[in-house]
Amino acid sequence: MAIREDDSTPIDYLKERVETFVTERNWERYHNPKDIAIALSVEASELLDIFKWKDSLNDPTNIPTRTRNAIGDEMADVLIYLLSLSNVMSVDLTQATLRKMSKNARKYPKRSPRNW
Ligand SMILES: [Mg+2]
Numbered sequence: 001m002a003i004r005e006d007d008s009t010p011i012d013y014l015k016e017r018v019e020t021f022v023t024e025r026n027w028e029r030y031h032n033p034k035d036i037a038i039a040l041s042v043e044a045s046e047l048l049d050i051f052k053w054k055d056s057l058n059d060p061t062n063i064p065t066r067t068r069n070a071i072g073d074e075m076a077d078v079l080i081y082l083l084s085l086s087n088v089m090s091v092d093l094t095q096a097t098l099r100k101m102s103k104n105a106r107k108y109p110k111r112s113p114r115n116w
Pocket of ligand 1: 077
Protein backbone atom coordinates (compact mmCIF):
# COMPACT_ATOMS: atom_id res chain seq x y z
CA MET A 1 0.00 0.00 0.00
CA ALA A 2 1.29 3.42 -0.95
CA ILE A 3 2.06 5.91 1.78
CA ARG A 4 -0.49 8.72 1.65
CA GLU A 5 0.17 12.29 2.63
CA ASP A 6 -2.03 15.01 4.16
CA ASP A 7 -2.42 16.86 0.88
CA SER A 8 -3.78 13.84 -0.97
CA THR A 9 -5.53 11.63 1.60
CA PRO A 10 -9.33 11.89 1.55
CA ILE A 11 -11.06 11.77 4.91
CA ASP A 12 -13.20 8.98 3.51
CA TYR A 13 -10.11 6.80 3.08
CA LEU A 14 -9.11 7.33 6.72
CA LYS A 15 -12.67 6.66 7.91
CA GLU A 16 -12.68 3.38 5.99
CA ARG A 17 -9.32 2.37 7.46
CA VAL A 18 -10.58 3.06 10.99
CA GLU A 19 -13.84 1.21 10.36
CA THR A 20 -11.97 -1.81 8.97
CA PHE A 21 -9.60 -1.80 11.96
CA VAL A 22 -12.58 -1.81 14.34
CA THR A 23 -14.59 -4.50 12.55
CA GLU A 24 -11.58 -6.80 12.07
CA ARG A 25 -11.27 -6.91 15.86
CA ASN A 26 -15.00 -7.13 16.61
CA TRP A 27 -14.75 -3.91 18.56
CA GLU A 28 -18.08 -2.51 17.28
CA ARG A 29 -19.72 -3.26 20.65
CA TYR A 30 -17.21 -0.95 22.36
CA HIS A 31 -17.44 1.77 19.74
CA ASN A 32 -20.65 3.47 20.84
CA PRO A 33 -20.83 7.27 20.69
CA LYS A 34 -20.38 7.83 24.44
CA ASP A 35 -17.34 5.62 24.84
CA ILE A 36 -15.69 6.93 21.67
CA ALA A 37 -16.22 10.51 22.88
CA ILE A 38 -14.67 9.60 26.23
CA ALA A 39 -11.71 7.91 24.52
CA LEU A 40 -11.25 10.96 22.28
CA SER A 41 -11.11 13.21 25.33
CA VAL A 42 -8.61 10.91 27.04
CA GLU A 43 -6.36 11.03 23.97
CA ALA A 44 -6.64 14.83 23.86
CA SER A 45 -5.53 14.84 27.51
CA GLU A 46 -2.58 12.62 26.64
CA LEU A 47 -1.63 15.24 24.04
CA LEU A 48 -1.92 18.00 26.65
CA ASP A 49 0.19 15.99 29.08
CA ILE A 50 3.15 16.18 26.70
CA PHE A 51 2.99 19.98 26.80
CA LYS A 52 2.24 20.31 30.52
CA TRP A 53 4.77 22.52 32.37
CA LYS A 54 7.13 22.62 29.36
CA ASP A 55 7.65 26.18 28.15
CA SER A 56 10.37 24.80 25.87
CA LEU A 57 7.59 23.35 23.69
CA ASN A 58 6.05 26.77 22.95
CA ASP A 59 8.29 27.16 19.89
CA PRO A 60 7.24 24.54 17.30
CA THR A 61 10.57 24.90 15.47
CA ASN A 62 12.50 23.86 18.56
CA ILE A 63 10.80 20.59 19.55
CA PRO A 64 13.04 17.51 19.67
CA THR A 65 12.22 14.71 17.20
CA ARG A 66 11.27 12.23 19.92
CA THR A 67 8.79 14.69 21.44
CA ARG A 68 7.48 15.69 17.99
CA ASN A 69 6.82 11.99 17.26
CA ALA A 70 5.02 11.56 20.59
CA ILE A 71 2.86 14.62 19.79
CA GLY A 72 2.09 13.15 16.36
CA ASP A 73 1.07 9.83 17.96
CA GLU A 74 -1.40 11.54 20.29
CA MET A 75 -2.74 13.76 17.50
CA ALA A 76 -3.33 10.59 15.47
CA ASP A 77 -5.12 8.94 18.43
CA VAL A 78 -7.45 11.95 18.64
CA LEU A 79 -8.12 11.85 14.90
CA ILE A 80 -8.72 8.09 14.92
CA TYR A 81 -11.40 8.43 17.59
CA LEU A 82 -12.90 11.44 15.82
CA LEU A 83 -13.10 9.42 12.60
CA SER A 84 -14.59 6.48 14.47
CA LEU A 85 -17.19 8.77 16.06
CA SER A 86 -18.09 10.14 12.65
CA ASN A 87 -18.51 6.55 11.42
CA VAL A 88 -20.91 5.47 14.16
CA MET A 89 -22.79 8.80 14.08
CA SER A 90 -22.93 8.91 10.26
CA VAL A 91 -21.62 12.45 10.38
CA ASP A 92 -20.04 13.80 7.19
CA LEU A 93 -16.96 15.39 8.74
CA THR A 94 -16.14 17.54 5.72
CA GLN A 95 -19.66 18.94 5.57
CA ALA A 96 -19.78 19.41 9.35
CA THR A 97 -16.40 21.17 9.37
CA LEU A 98 -17.29 23.53 6.54
CA ARG A 99 -20.67 24.30 8.12
CA LYS A 100 -19.03 25.05 11.49
CA MET A 101 -16.35 27.21 9.87
CA SER A 102 -19.13 29.26 8.25
CA LYS A 103 -20.74 29.69 11.67
CA ASN A 104 -17.36 30.68 13.13
CA ALA A 105 -16.81 33.21 10.34
CA ARG A 106 -20.16 34.85 11.12
CA LYS A 107 -19.39 34.84 14.84
CA TYR A 108 -15.85 36.17 14.35
CA PRO A 109 -15.90 38.45 11.30
CA LYS A 110 -12.70 39.36 9.47
CA ARG A 111 -10.98 42.38 10.95
CA SER A 112 -9.06 44.96 9.05
CA PRO A 113 -5.49 45.51 10.33
CA ARG A 114 -6.37 48.97 11.69
CA ASN A 115 -8.95 47.41 14.03
CA TRP A 116 -6.36 45.21 15.75
MG1 LIG B 1 -2.62 7.94 23.14
